[in-house]
Amino acid sequence: MTRKLNTVLFPALTGAVVLALWYGLHFFLSEDRRFLLPTPGAVLAALRDNAPFLARAAWNTSQGALLGFALAVFVSFTLALLLSLSPIVRASLYPYLMALQLTPLPILAPICVIWVGAGINSVALLTFAIAFFPLVVNTTQGLISTDRNLVELFRLYRASRWQQLFLLRVPSALPYFFTGLRIAATLAPIGAVVADMNAGSSAGDGGGLGFQAIIYSSQAKYPALYATAATTCLLGFVFNAVIVIVARYSLQNWHDSYERPDK
């Protein structure tokens, strides 16, 4: 009970301190500069007033982020299976995979636009580019970190390569896979918003949160800009929460990162 209380109480207290500091900082600024940091109240009001626009933009961003994220999961998992085969395959492919990760999104964006045009396809591709690397690295690490004793056990029973892969290596890689998923789920909405700004399209109300941020910035609607940032955060939290729930469902019975069910 005390533990449950603490998990609610302390985050709530931290939130209260942050809000107090935020208010304090706002009133600390000279009156002509207070527009730089609108009060939480003003941001909430902007959130309420711009809700239809922000909701539509969040929905547009989510579609691109989800599409790119799903693509990253599928491709990275398939590639991780390949990479887990041998150190030579890893040594041959890793530098090129890293190159993709090391290229900044604003540089990749125009290339994507040339390939698939501005809009959701480009946003999805750029989201894929940012979410892909942590997934493939973590999943590969999981696939090659299988307990040696368990591998021996499967060898003893003359398990086929496929049996060893799907009945042993893949399940034992799940904790690593979910770690990669959580990192990727945090990056995906960020990637999608940056992609919106650089390769998005507002055609047919298709603009996302990045596009909306540019509009509010150009119109000097700073509380609305902060509201857009808050909406992006919220999107990231939702992505993360879904992964946390799926991970908990998959791992809670057996993995040491979760409390033992009989405790």
Next chain:
Amino acid sequence: MAASPIVEFKDVTKRYGEGPVVLDRVSFTAQSGDFIGLIGPSGCGKSTLLRLLAGLSPLNEGSLRVEGTTPDAAAAKLAFVFQEPTLLPWLSVAGNVEVPQRLHRIGTAERLATRNRVLELVRLAEKADAYPRQLSGGQKMRVSLARALALAPKVMLLDEPFGALDETTREHLNEELLAIRQQEAWTAFFVTHSVAEAVFLSNRILVMSANPGRIHTEIAVPLPYPRTAETRLSSEYQSLVAAVSRVLRSVETVGA
């Protein structure tokens, strides 16, 4: 005419890569129903001997036959219980016990019947749905044993299975192991560091010496089966433990 041995080592030599010889010209035979205890100082090749038998590692010289064929060809007749329980943590107790049968693609009805039977044997039927991390060390080893029994092996290889358990649990499991063997009748090779355990379980003890690993002495254990907790109190058992300890000490002194 003597029955043909179930296991036959003939001048078996083993080294890993370019390293020193781990087993040097090891020869012995095991008859069906034997319970062979393997003891010796660390590094004498006890576990390597089991790995060769299981076909997990190739030998360099000599020949090794299991039921007249190679360990690889006899794989389905062999079971291995490792030092660690080596359970798949994401599977329940029942799921773990079913692993060998799943890998051998045995049908559902037979698989479930065998699973229930072996879980009854190790007295863990009520824990079928539990996950390994909900079990004690002794229970985990019993699951490991049940899994090994699932394919009805003819030769059981046990590599210090109870080494990490406390003395009382170990003694209970020794008794259970013999009780199960009464019903299942497999030939056993049991590696241990405990002389008392080796004497309690085995009808033959092979004392090995190290650098390189060789069979130093074979000691017969003429205690009748079934053996129970009472067996440990008999003077015959205790004098056997003392005798085997003396041989082991002499082997360790030579190696030191």
